Amino acid sequence: MDKPKYHLVPHEKPYRYDENGLHVTRGSAWSGPGCHIGCGVLLYTDDEGKLVKVEGDPENPYNQGRLCNRCLALTEVVYNPSRILKPMKRNPEDRGKDAWTEISWDEAYDLIYEKFTEIKEKYGPWAIPFVQGTGRDIAAWITRLAWSFGSPNYMFNMSGMACYLPRVAGCAATTGNFWVGDFAQQFPDRYDNPNWECPDYIMVWGNNPLIANSDGFYGHWMVDVMKRGAKLIVVDPRLTWLAYKAEYWLQIRPGTDAALALGMLNVIISEDLYDHEFVERWCYGFDELAAAAAEYPLDRASEITWIASDIIRDAARAWANANSGIMQWGLAVDTTKESLPAAQAIGALWQICGYCDKPGCMIVPPEILAYSGGFGGELVTDEMNEHRIGLDKYALLRFGFQVASSDEVMKTLETGQPYKLHGAWLQTTNFLTCTAPDPERSIKAWRTLDFIVVVDMFMTPTAMALADVFLPACTYAERDGIRVGDGAQRGETINKVCQVGEAKSDMQINLELGKRFNPEAWPWADVDEMFSYVIECTGYTFEELQEVAPAYIPFEYKRYEKGMLRSDGQVGFNTTTGRLELWSTFYNKAGLSPVPYFEEPTESPVSTPDLYEKYPFVLTTGARNWFMFHSEHRQVPHLRAKRPWPIVQMNPKAADKLGIKNGEWVWLENDRGRCKRVVETTNIIDERVLMSDHGWWFPEAPGEEKDGLFGMLDLNVNKLLNSYLPGKSGFGANYKSMLCKVYKVQEEN
Amino acid sequence: MADYGMLIDYDWCTGCHTCETACQMEHNLPPDQFGIKVTEVGPYQYGDRKWVLINMPIPTDQCNFCVERIAQGKLPTCMHHCQARCLEVGPIEELQSKLSAKKKQVLFHNQG
Numbered sequence: 109m110d111k112p113k114y115h116l117v118p119h120e121k122p123y124r125y126d127e128n129g130l131h132v133t134r135g136s137a138w139s140g141p142g143c144h145i146g147c148g149v150l151l152y153t154d155d156e157g158k159l160v161k162v163e164g165d166p167e168n169p170y171n172q173g174r175l176c177n178r179c180l181a182l183t184e185v186v187y188n189p190s191r192i193l194k195p196m197k198r199n200p201e202d203r204g205k206d207a208w209t210e211i212s213w214d215e216a217y218d219l220i221y222e223k224f225t226e227i228k229e230k231y232g233p234w235a236i237p238f239v240q241g242t243g244r245d246i247a248a249w250i251t252r253l254a255w256s257f258g259s260p261n262y263m264f265n266m267s268g269m270a271c272y273l274p275r276v277a278g279c280a281a282t283t284g285n286f287w288v289g290d291f292a293q294q295f296p297d298r299y300d301n302p303n304w305e306c307p308d309y310i311m312v313w314g315n316n317p318l319i320a321n322s323d324g325f326y327g328h329w330m331v332d333v334m335k336r337g338a339k340l341i342v343v344d345p346r347l348t349w350l351a352y353k354a355e356y357w358l359q360i361r362p363g364t365d366a367a368l369a370l371g372m373l374n375v376i377i378s379e380d381l382y383d384h385e386f387v388e389r390w391c392y393g394f395d396e397l398a399a400a401a402a403e404y405p406l407d408r409a410s411e412i413t414w415i416a417s418d419i420i421r422d423a424a425r426a427w428a429n430a431n432s433g434i435m436q437w438g439l440a441v442d443t444t445k446e447s448l449p450a451a452q453a454i455g456a457l458w459q460i461c462g463y464c465d466k467p468g469c470m471i472v473p474p475e476i477l478a479y480s481g482g483f484g485g486e487l488v489t490d491e492m493n494e495h496r497i498g499l500d501k502y503a504l505l506r507f508g509f510q511v512a513s514s515d516e517v518m519k520t521l522e523t524g525q526p527y528k529l530h531g532a533w534l535q536t537t538n539f540l541t542c543t544a545p546d547p548e549r550s551i552k553a554w555r556t557l558d559f560i561v562v563v564d565m566f567m568t569p570t571a572m573a574l575a576d577v578f579l580p581a582c583t584y585a586e587r588d589g590i591r592v593g594d595g596a597q598r599g600e601t602i603n604k605v606c607q608v609g610e611a612k613s614d615m616q617i618n619l620e621l622g623k624r625f626n627p628e629a630w631p632w633a634d635v636d637e638m639f640s641y642v643i644e645c646t647g648y649t650f651e652e653l654q655e656v657a658p659a660y661i662p663f664e665y666k667r668y669e670k671g672m673l674r675s676d677g678q679v680g681f682n683t684t685t686g687r688l689e690l691w692s693t694f695y696n697k698a699g700l701s702p703v704p705y706f707e708e709p710t711e712s713p714v715s716t717p718d719l720y721e722k723y724p725f726v727l728t729t730g731a732r733n734w735f736m737f738h739s740e741h742r743q744v745p746h747l748r749a750k751r752p753w754p755i756v757q758m759n760p761k762a763a764d765k766l767g768i769k770n771g772e773w774v775w776l777e778n779d780r781g782r783c784k785r786v787v788e789t790t791n792i793i794d795e796r797v798l799m800s801d802h803g804w805w806f807p808e809a810p811g812e813e814k815d816g817l818f819g820m821l822d823l824n825v826n827k828l829l830n831s832y833l834p835g836k837s838g839f840g841a842n843y844k845s846m847l848c849k850v851y852k853v854q855e856e857n
Numbered sequence: 858m859a860d861y862g863m864l865i866d867y868d869w870c871t872g873c874h875t876c877e878t879a880c881q882m883e884h885n886l887p888p889d890q891f892g893i894k895v896t897e898v899g900p901y902q903y904g905d906r907k908w909v910l911i912n913m914p915i916p917t918d919q920c921n922f923c924v925e926r927i928a929q930g931k932l933p934t935c936m937h938h939c940q941a942r943c944l945e946v947g948p949i950e951e952l953q954s955k956l957s958a959k960k961k962q963v964l965f966h967n968q969g
Contacts, residue, residue: 128929161882161883162882163934163937163938164937164938166937173937173938174875174938174939174940174942175875175879175938175940176873176875176940177873177874177875177877177878180875180878180879180882180938181878181882183882318871318873318940319873327940328871328873328940328941331869331871331940331941331942332942334869335869347900347908347910349871349872349910349912352900352908352910357906734872734873734874735874745888746878746881746882746888747878748888749888749889750874750877750878750888790900791899791900791901791902792900
C-alpha cells in the first residue's frame with residue numbers, strides 16, 4: 109500500500125541515541141500521570157535502565173522544546189516511594205481498611221475473570237460499569253474493554269458529565285463536529301505555514317489555557333500568537349494573566365455565561381455586525397436565534413452577569429468586526445447546570461461571524477481515531493444500548509462520548525432500578541476525591557457492589573474506600589503507546605524506556621484481560637500490534653512510526669465547502685440540515701429548547717436570595733494550578749512544595765470584614781457540608797466570589813477510612829455541591845456556582 | 858568562560874514556574890532552594906482597567922548559567938523549557954544590545 113502523504117519533521121538523530129553517557133529516547137509524554145496534551149519529550153536513561161531526566165524535544169512542533177513543571181519532575185513520580193508496584197487484593201468486608209495482600213498478575217486476572225464472569229452470567233454484563241477519569245490515555249482502551257465484555261455502561265463519574273463532554277455532545281448535535289481554535293497545531297511548520305494566519309481576536313471563555321492545557325491545546329500557544337499580534341477578550345471571574353493582558357476583561361458572575369453570550373449576540377445582531385453571507389449559506393435558524401438574543405438587551409445582560417454594559421458592548425463589537433477569531437472555551441461552560449444552551453450560545457458567537465474553517469478561526473481537528481467515539485463501537489449491540497443507563501431519559505447521550513449518565517447510575521446504585529449493578533471497573537479515576545458530588549453518599553452507593561477493581565498508580569482515597577483488587581498502572585516512561593487523544597491528532601508514539609516494579613500500562617492490562625473475556629475482540633498478540641491496527645490509516649506500523657513521529661495528517665481549510673465534513677460527501681456540515689444549526693433540529697426533537705437560553709444556577713444571589721443572606725459568597729471550583737493535574741501530584745516533592753495546601757482565593761476586603769488573614773485555615777460551608785481550605789487573599793477576584801481548589805487529599809496523612817481517607821473527607825469541596833442535579837439535557841452541573849459561608853478553623857470547631 | 862547574563866522579557870512572563878522546576882531538577886536542588894525563582898508584584902488595580910501584575914524570574918547565586926550544558930552545545934535548562942520564551946542566556950554584550958531594543962526587559966549580569 110502506498111503511504112498517504114503524512115507530513116514529517118526532519119530529525120537529526122534516530123529516536124533512540126546516546127548523549128554524554130546517557131541514553132536518550134524521543135517520544136510523546138501522554139500519561140500517566142494525567143495530562144490533556146502530550147508534549148514531545150526526550151527521556152534520559154542510564155546504563156541501569158533508570159530514568160534520570162526529562163527534557164522537552166525541540167524538534168517536536170507541538171511544544172517546540174518547552175515543558176511544564178509536571179514533566180520536568182517526572183522522575184519523582186516514576187520513582188515515588190508511595191507508588192503501588194504489585195497487584196493487591198482485599199476482602200470486601202475490609203473496604204476502607206489498609207488490609208491488602210499482594211498477589212501475582214495471574215492471580216489478579218483469575219480473580220477478576222471469575223468474579224466478572226459470575227456477575228455477567230447471573231445478572232448480565234451491564235451490571236458492571238466501567239468508569240474512567242480524565243487525562244490518562246484511556247478512552248480507547250476502556251471503551252473496548254467495556255464493550256467487548258458486553259457492558260454499555262462506560263462512564264465518567266461527574267454529575268452532568270460536566271467536563272468537556274457537554275461541549276462535545278452539544279457541538280456534535282448542533283454542528284456535526286467538535287471544533288478547536290486554529291493555532292497552526294495541525295501543521296509541522298506551525299506558524300510559518302504559508303496557509304496559516306494569526307487570529308485577530310481570541311475570546312478566552314471560562315478557560316485558563318496557560319495552566320489548564322485542556323482539550324489537546326498547549327496553553328502557551330496563546331503567548332505565541334499574542335506575540336504575533338492576536339488580541340484577547342477574556343471572560344473569567346478572576347484576573348488571570350491572560351485577562352491582565354486582554355483588551356477586554358469581562359469579570360463574569362460564575363454561572364451566567366449563557367446570559368453574557370446572548371447579550372453579546374444581541375449586540376452583534378442588532379448592530380448588524382454578523383457575516384451575512386456565511387449565515388445565509390451555512391447557518392440554520394438565524395431568525396430564531398436573533399429572537400432569543402433579543403431578550404438580553406445590554407442592561408439585562410449586565411445586571412445578570414455583573415459586567416458593565418459598555419464592556420459587553422465594546423467586546424462584542426471588537427469580536428464581530430475582526431477578520432478572524434478563535435473561541436477558546438473551557439470547563440466553565442460545562443460546569444453550569446444548563447451547559448448545553450450556554451455552549452450553543454457561545455458557539456453561535458463564532459458561527460454567525462463566520463469564523464469557521466478558515467485560517468486563524470475554528471477548525472475541526474484532524475483525527476486518526478475519533479477520540480470521542482471510543483474504540484470498538486461496532487461491538488455495541490442494540491441489546492446493550494437498551495441497558496445503557498440514562499439513554500432512555502437523555503437522548504443527547506447518543507452524541508459524542510457514548511457514556512452512561514453518571515447521575516442516573518447514582519440512582520441505579522441506590523434504588524436497584526432499572527436493574528441492580530453488581531461490580532465496577534474503575535480505571536484512571538479517583539472520583540471520590542475529584543469529581544463525584546457528596547463523597548460520603550458516593551462511598552455508600554458504590555459500596556453496594558459485590559466486587560470492585562481499581563487500576564491506578566497510587567493508593568488513592570477512592571481505591572482505599574472501594575477496591576477489592578488494585579492493579580498497578582505505570583507512567584508513560586514505562587510503556588509504549590500512541591497519542592490518539594483530544595485536539596488535532598498526529599502520528600505520535602509513546603516509547604517505553606524503563607520498568608518499575610510490576611506496574612503495567614492501562615492498555616496492556618485491558619488487552620490481557622480483554623483476551624480472556626472476548627479473544628475475538630482483542631486479536632492482537634501485544635500492545636504494539638494493537639497500536640499498529642489503530643494507526644493503520646497512517647500507513648505506518650507502530651515500529652515505523654516510532655522512528656519518524658510526529659507524522660501530520662494532511663490538512664486543508666474550508667472542508668465544509670468541499671464535502672469533506674459529511675459521510676455522504678455532500679457539502680455542508682454533518683447535521684440534519686447540513687448547516688450549523690443555530691436552531692437545533694435535534695434539541696427540538698429531544699424535547700429541549702432548540703435555541704439557547706439562560707437559567708440561573710439552582711442556588712445563586714438571584715434564584716435563592718434568602719440562602720444568599722445565609723451564605724454570602726458565590727463559590728467556584730475546579731480551576732487548575734501550575735503544579736498539579738486535578739487530584740494527582742500531591743506526593744511529588746518538587747511540585748507539592750510549590751503548592752503545599754488547598755487554597756481558597758478571596759478578595760482582601762472580604763477577608764478583612766471577616767477578620768480572616770492571608771494564610772489562615774478556614775472552613776467553607778453550606779447546608780450540605782464543609783471543607784477546609786487555606787485562604788489566599790488576592791485582588792484578582794470579586795468581593796462576592798470565592799475560588800476553591802478541587803481534588804485535594806494528603807497522601808502523607810493516614811489513609812484508612814476511620815482516619816479520613818488521606819484527609820480527603822475534610823478537604824473535598826464537592827461536599828458543598830448540589831448533589832446529582834444535572835441540566836435538562838442530562839449534561840452540565842453547577843460545580844462552579846454554589847453558595848457558601850467562610851469561617852476560621854478553630855479548635856472548638 | 859565568557860561573561861554571561863540572563864535577559865528577561867518580563868512583559869511575556871506568565872509566571873508558569875517552569876524555569877524554577879527545570880533548574881531544580883537539572884542541578885539536583887532540594888525543593889526549597891532555587892537557581893532561579895519567579896517573584897510577583899501585584900496584582901493590584903490603580904485605575905480604570907489599569908493593573909500592575911509583574912512576574913519576574915530572578916536568578917540566584919545558585920545559578921551557574923548551566924555552563925556544563927552550554928559546553929555541550931545545549932541551552933541552559935531554564936531557557937530551553939521557558940514556556941513563554943521570555944528568557945535568554947548569553948554573552949553579556951549580545952544581551953545588552955537586545956535590552957535596549959525593547960522595553961519591559963531586565964538584564965541580570967553573571968553572578969555565578
